[in-house]
Amino acid sequence: MSRAVVLLSGGLDSTTTLAVAKRDGHTLYAMSFAYGQRHALEVDAARAIAKAAGAADHVVVSIDLRVFGGSALTSDIPVPKGGTSAGTIPVTYVPARNTIFLSYALAWAEVLEAADIYIGVNALDYSGYPDCRPEFISAFENLAAKATRAGVEGSSTRIRAPLIDLTKAEIIKLGMSLGVDYSKTTSCYDPSPEGLPCGQCDSCALRLEGFRIAGVRDPLRYVHR
Amino acid sequence: MSRAVVLLSGGLDSTTTLAVAKRDGHTLYAMSFAYGQRHALEVDAARAIAKAAGAADHVVVSIDLRVFGGSALTSDIPVPKGGTSAGTIPVTYVPARNTIFLSYALAWAEVLEAADIYIGVNALDYSGYPDCRPEFISAFENLAAKATRAGVEGSSTRIRAPLIDLTKAEIIKLGMSLGVDYSKTTSCYDPSPEGLPCGQCDSCALRLEGFRIAGVRDPLRYVHR
Numbered sequence: 028m029s030r031a032v033v034l035l036s037g038g039l040d041s042t043t044t045l046a047v048a049k050r051d052g053h054t055l056y057a058m059s060f061a062y063g064q065r066h067a068l069e070v071d072a073a074r075a076i077a078k079a080a081g082a083a084d085h086v087v088v089s090i091d092l093r094v095f096g097g098s099a100l101t102s103d104i105p106v107p108k109g110g111t112s113a114g115t116i117p118v119t120y121v122p123a124r125n126t127i128f129l130s131y132a133l134a135w136a137e138v139l140e141a142a143d144i145y146i147g148v149n150a151l152d153y154s155g156y157p158d159c160r161p162e163f164i165s166a167f168e169n170l171a172a173k174a175t176r177a178g179v180e181g182s183s184t185r186i187r188a189p190l191i192d193l194t195k196a197e198i199i200k201l202g203m204s205l206g207v208d209y210s211k212t213t214s215c216y217d218p219s220p221e222g223l224p225c226g227q228c229d230s231c232a233l234r235l236e237g238f239r240i241a242g243v244r245d246p247l248r249y250v251h252r
Numbered sequence: 253m254s255r256a257v258v259l260l261s262g263g264l265d266s267t268t269t270l271a272v273a274k275r276d277g278h279t280l281y282a283m284s285f286a287y288g289q290r291h292a293l294e295v296d297a298a299r300a301i302a303k304a305a306g307a308a309d310h311v312v313v314s315i316d317l318r319v320f321g322g323s324a325l326t327s328d329i330p331v332p333k334g335g336t337s338a339g340t341i342p343v344t345y346v347p348a349r350n351t352i353f354l355s356y357a358l359a360w361a362e363v364l365e366a367a368d369i370y371i372g373v374n375a376l377d378y379s380g381y382p383d384c385r386p387e388f389i390s391a392f393e394n395l396a397a398k399a400t401r402a403g404v405e406g407s408s409t410r411i412r413a414p415l416i417d418l419t420k421a422e423i424i425k426l427g428m429s430l431g432v433d434y435s436k437t438t439s440c441y442d443p444s445p446e447g448l449p450c451g452q453c454d455s456c457a458l459r460l461e462g463f464r465i466a467g468v469r470d471p472l473r474y475v476h477r
Contacts, residue, residue: 086319094311095363123359126399130355134348138320163398170391174351179382 420462
């Protein structure tokens with residue numbers, strides 16, 4: 028079986044992506060990031076999800092994005108509530124986040140001699156996040172071909188973004204068909220002290236709307252829904 | 253004055269690059285990395301060099317490359333001695349290192365609204381390191397145009413590699429013309445317990461040869477020279 032590095036945040040999208048990589052026949056190497064998040068719930072979720080998927084290894088890379096400031100997810104700017112902000116770049120944007128994450132994934136892929144890197148970006152994100160767009164993924168794949176021993180030696184690293192053209196509802200249906208247990212996933216930007224998702228931030232709103240359209244009940248318990 | 257992020261390892265090349273960025277009229281934002289190095293001398297050197305150059309800010313980003321293994325600089329594989337290894341990829345290669353470093357620089361550049369990132373890669377390196385070649389730099393610049401708000405809004409981040417076509421001796425001559433104090437720089441892969449450069453590793457050998465060809469005496473004291 029060929030190896031694949033899978034970026035795994037512990038959210039709905041990356042968990043579905045992990046299931047797709049497994050379906051594609053890869054041995055799974057999951058990679059998560061502990062960064063200036065206000066909560067460590069995502070990393071805990073990622074650990075449980077990687078284990079349940081039978082990943083051969085799971086690394087959690089500590090990175091300090093706070094040194095840069097400039098984002099609600101990494102500083103003390105309040106998280107916006109009430110409604111998504113399609114068409115504009117969200118305040119929750121972390122500068123160059125996917126560039127940094129894919130760079131680490133590329134490093135690990137080089138060591139593992141893995142030819143595939145999976146990332147769970149999708150169409151709903153790329154209305155607002157520059158580094159979720161198809162042209163970003165293509166540009167990173169082109170970079171990877173120049174950056175590593177594998178590239179120099181003529182083999183390439185593919186950046187797989189299997190969700191890129193899917194709506195949230197389509198992602199959920201895909202995940203259900205692959206047996207994903209969404210009760211393990213966490214998507215909230217601003218969970219309660221007990222770790223419950225708020226049900227009101229952009230991320231919760233998108234998720235709940237996706238489950239509604241998919242005709243499936245979200246197994247998570249919310250503070251508000 | 254426009255802002256520039258400058259990758260600063262504390263070595264000869266990056267210190268010369270910092271001086272070039274200053275000559276180019278930029279306000280300097282120096283960025284160093286503390287990673288799985290066996291010695292912290294480089295970071296101490298970088299701090300002194302950034303201060304001496306009048307940098308507006310200097311950040312040291314802690315990153316843990318050890319999670320990936322695979323390199324003499326980040327694990328316990330012995331550093332090779334005696335002769336450089338032109339034409340092959342050195343065992344001291346850190347996987348995807350410059351990709352990771354430039355990704356962090358891009359994040360900071362986005363927050364600072366800096367349009368230029370300087371990196372001190374040069375021709376001597378790119379015989380062996382994939383991510384020191386001109387085509388890598390071009391590919392990263394292309395990625396940057398897709399990855400950030402600035403890119404989306406039509407402005408681009410330039411990746412400046414002013415040493416890329418220079419020999420070590422030419423770099424030293426350039427630095428001398430810009431007033432660089434090379435006694436502050438450190439280049440050794442394997443310094444003595446007292447912090448003296450060994451004079452024998454690939455990096456020391458290249459540096460000493462560069463000073464010899466430039467007709468300048470290296471101000472550093474070596475264990476062996």
